[in-house]
Amino acid sequence: MSTDDKRIREFAYQIWESEGKPEGQEARHWEMARKLAEAEALAPKKSPKATGGKTAASKPAAGKALNGKAEPKTKAKAKPVAASKVIPPGEKAAEKKPRAARKPPAV
Template identity: 80%
Template structure:
């Protein structure tokens, strides 16, 4: 099995799970997964280091040049945290509606 087939299989499984594991939708899931895998393969690839280096290096460099001209000490760079994978948004396949989240029920007061 090629890596493309494996990726399509992974996408199809994720779609199947996200729809509540319905029976008889295999061909539709497989076609949606194939389209997602094609789009992923055609998307330009950037390394995480290159993307992070461009955004974080551009802002402080401008501030340092200004500070040198004004004789001031450079301000510390702001740090940002990456989102954990568990809280990342799920991808909704094309042509599908996003599942609406149910509101969480509040805690019940303790029985007296």
């Protein structure tokens, strides 16, 4: 099996999973995956400058500078609000009911 066939198989599997694992859609998934793999192969490769510029070998270990002294750690970037939490204008947010307390397990 060639590398291309393996990549197509991976794409087809991801498509199948993303659609809820339907039966009888193998040919459609395979064709979609083949097109994705073809587009991926034709896409220009990103230069190191476009992907961040530093490779793992040239990047100092986290928390260490090149001179051996520790660098201060930076805070993680804020994550965007989940789409499920966005409320369309003019609608009220649904109030959540408080969760019931759990009963201790019977001994």
